[in-house]
Amino acid sequence: MIESMPTAPSPGTGLRIEGLSRRLGQRTLLAELNLQVGPGECLALLGPSGCGKTTTLRLLAGLDAASAGRILLDGRDITQQSAGERRVAMVFQSYALYPHLSVADNLALGLRIRGMPSKEREGRIAAVLELLQLTELRQRRPAQLSGGQRQRVALARALLRQPRLVLLDEPMSNLDGQLREELRPELRRLLCGGEQPVVYVTHDQQEAMGMADRIAVLRDGALQQVGSARELYERPANRFVAAFLGRPAINLLPASGPRQLGLRPEHLQPVRQGGIAARLQRREWWGNQQLLWLETAQGDLRMLVAADQSLPEQLQLGWRPEHELWFDSHSGERLAAL
Amino acid sequence: MKEQRLNSSWVNSLLMLPALVLLAIVFAWPLLDSAWLSTQASSVLTGLTPLANGGANWQRLLGDARFWQDAAVTLRFAGVSVALELVLGLAMALLLHQPSRGRGWLRALTLLPWALPTTVLALGWRWIYNDPYGPLNAILRACGAAPFGFLTTPASTWLFTVLADVWKTTPFVALLLLAGLQSIPAELEESLVLEGASPGQILRRLTLPLLKPWISLALLFRLAQALGVFDLVQVLTRGGPAGSTESLALYAYLNAMRFLDFGYSATLVIATFLLLVLLTALGWLLLRRRALEPSR
Numbered sequence: 001m002i003e004s005m006p007t008a009p010s011p012g013t014g015l016r017i018e019g020l021s022r023r024l025g026q027r028t029l030l031a032e033l034n035l036q037v038g039p040g041e042c043l044a045l046l047g048p049s050g051c052g053k054t055t056t057l058r059l060l061a062g063l064d065a066a067s068a069g070r071i072l073l074d075g076r077d078i079t080q081q082s083a084g085e086r087r088v089a090m091v092f093q094s095y096a097l098y099p100h101l102s103v104a105d106n107l108a109l110g111l112r113i114r115g116m117p118s119k120e121r122e123g124r125i126a127a128v129l130e131l132l133q134l135t136e137l138r139q140r141r142p143a144q145l146s147g148g149q150r151q152r153v154a155l156a157r158a159l160l161r162q163p164r165l166v167l168l169d170e171p172m173s174n175l176d177g178q179l180r181e182e183l184r185p186e187l188r189r190l191l192c193g194g195e196q197p198v199v200y201v202t203h204d205q206q207e208a209m210g211m212a213d214r215i216a217v218l219r220d221g222a223l224q225q226v227g228s229a230r231e232l233y234e235r236p237a238n239r240f241v242a243a244f245l246g247r248p249a250i251n252l253l254p255a256s257g258p259r260q261l262g263l264r265p266e267h268l269q270p271v272r273q274g275g276i277a278a279r280l281q282r283r284e285w286w287g288n289q290q291l292l293w294l295e296t297a298q299g300d301l302r303m304l305v306a307a308d309q310s311l312p313e314q315l316q317l318g319w320r321p322e323h324e325l326w327f328d329s330h331s332g333e334r335l336a337a338l
Numbered sequence: 339m340k341e342q343r344l345n346s347s348w349v350n351s352l353l354m355l356p357a358l359v360l361l362a363i364v365f366a367w368p369l370l371d372s373a374w375l376s377t378q379a380s381s382v383l384t385g386l387t388p389l390a391n392g393g394a395n396w397q398r399l400l401g402d403a404r405f406w407q408d409a410a411v412t413l414r415f416a417g418v419s420v421a422l423e424l425v426l427g428l429a430m431a432l433l434l435h436q437p438s439r440g441r442g443w444l445r446a447l448t449l450l451p452w453a454l455p456t457t458v459l460a461l462g463w464r465w466i467y468n469d470p471y472g473p474l475n476a477i478l479r480a481c482g483a484a485p486f487g488f489l490t491t492p493a494s495t496w497l498f499t500v501l502a503d504v505w506k507t508t509p510f511v512a513l514l515l516l517a518g519l520q521s522i523p524a525e526l527e528e529s530l531v532l533e534g535a536s537p538g539q540i541l542r543r544l545t546l547p548l549l550k551p552w553i554s555l556a557l558l559f560r561l562a563q564a565l566g567v568f569d570l571v572q573v574l575t576r577g578g579p580a581g582s583t584e585s586l587a588l589y590a591y592l593n594a595m596r597f598l599d600f601g602y603s604a605t606l607v608i609a610t611f612l613l614l615v616l617l618t619a620l621g622w623l624l625l626r627r628r629a630l631e632p633s634r
Contacts, residue, residue, distance in 0.1 A: 063528050084534030096525035100547045109543060110533035
């Protein structure tokens with residue numbers, strides 16, 4: 001479990017976002033975002049589609065203009081700088097490889113544009129091809145590569161520029177599940193822990209929890225909470241964060257008065273006496289665990305238990321009081337434990 | 339299984355038959371008939387009855403100064419107007435590709451010249467160029483200049499005929515290239531922007547290479563059309579003055595319709611056709627080889 005909360009970035013290092021907003025006509029795509037990402041830290045922007053995470057990334061890259069706010073990179077205000085001046089590398093969801101160029105030329109094009117002498121250029125390309133085990137593929141066109149290879153080329157192109165900030169826009173969403181899991185440690189090894197901050201956009205909570213040092217959850221252009229995966233999971237700021245993180249999703253019991261109780265499926269357990277009566281409806285057996293769908297007077301609940309645990313049709317459900325998550329039933333904000 | 343496939347391929351061929359028959363009737367038959375006619379004497383002198391005269395028509399063609407002049411006029415016309423259309427069409431496509439308000443209307447508007455029948459626009463241009471009453475000369479007069487005979491000297495007539503053709507067909511090229519531009523994903527350009535590329539560098543390094551198949555297509559289409567130009571010159575200039583705008587197609591038409599020499603007209607038609615096939619095949623081969631070349 002990742003809990004390493006890096007020390008707060010000192011001024012002049014890392015990325016600092018202050019009151020960043022983007023409006024288009026009447027629509028607010030991003031409202032007053034404040035965030036800090038330390039050098040070498042990987043921050044995931046997590047949220048459903050349309051939450052403003054890609055908007056944030058494009059503002060950081062300089063591809064779109066901010067309506068308000070400032071972006072500070074290594075202490076310098078880059079808000080007004082053009083995309084080309086920022087020395088920011090971005091890995092696009094589609095990888096954006098130039099289809100008419102070979103792998104080596106895909107890497108070389110940016111350096112050519114910046115006017116790097118060919119000797120230095122070739123050296124750097126050879127090194128990064130070696131690092132990403134792409135040397136064999138250097139003459140191939142993008143169309144001749146697999147999805148995973150394309151992603152590596154896109155990464156190589158980003159690293160090659162020795163950027164001061166790395167942005168990744170759903171870099172794994174075009175890969176199949178197993179490859180994604182395999183690539184997470186490699187991506188972390190290559191990108192994180194260096195000098196540059198990394199901002200990683202994803203809608204996949206598992207990917208965010210596996211990749212990032214900290215996660216910022218966005219919804220409708222507004223930041224909900226930022227913290228380590230564990231902080232977000234155990235102490236969600238509100239109902240939305242609680243429901244967005246964790247699969248199967250948290251059980252939200254019907255609001256009783258001003259408060260609403262949330263219970264994670266893995267925190268429910270059968271008890272001998274007390275608790276609430278439940279009837280087993282359906283069961284999904286996952287091999288390592290099983291998910292039980294239960295009918296109770298409080299509505300349907302999901303319970304996650306060990307795969308080999310056998311349970312009767314009728315049972316009593318209980319939980320430990322410290323696992324209770326209470327929310328304001330109107331605003332959704334989490335309330336301090338009673 | 340095998341039988342089924344054989345059967346289906348037989349059915350496929352059968353389904354293509356009507357199209358093949360149609361093509362044979364409207365394309366192959368007139369072509370072969372003309373080829374045959376080009377070996378016949380068939381004019382008022384023979385009472386329009388075809389009489390075999392061996393290669394006499396073709397011999398005449400080789401020694402016909404007017405044919406060679408018209409071939410030069412046609413090639414020059416096609417070369418210059420297609421080149422101008424490609425450059426202007428590309429510029430227009432790049433402009434129309436920019437996001438802007440009312441882009442849809444703008445696109446429809448630019449297509450207008452192409453949608454007009456050539457004869458109509460040729461009549462329009464004849465009036466615009468009219469000396470001394472046309473609008474262009476009215477503007478010149480308003481500016482205090484002397485009226486200009488746009489369609490009086492060979493050089494200027496040729497130039498203004500090219501301009502009229504460019505005006506009409508640039509939108510076609512622009513539309514084709516615009517479709518090509520829209521097929522290029524926006525992230526590719528954004529990725530280059532992040533590398534610090536200028537608009538000129540993006541055009542040279544990314545847009546033009548990716549647009550190459552579309553440019554080839556526009557080039558071949560337009561070349562084939564321009565080499566067969568007839569209606570524009572027929573209405574605008576009738577090939578004059580002094581044959582300076584007489585295309586091969588117009589010369590073939592004159593031989594058939596004015597001199598009633600169908601044998602020689604057929605010879606000209608076949609010669610034009612061969613020239614066209616040769617040039618388009620050459621262009622196609624060149625462009626295809628380029629496209630297959632490995633990038634540097």
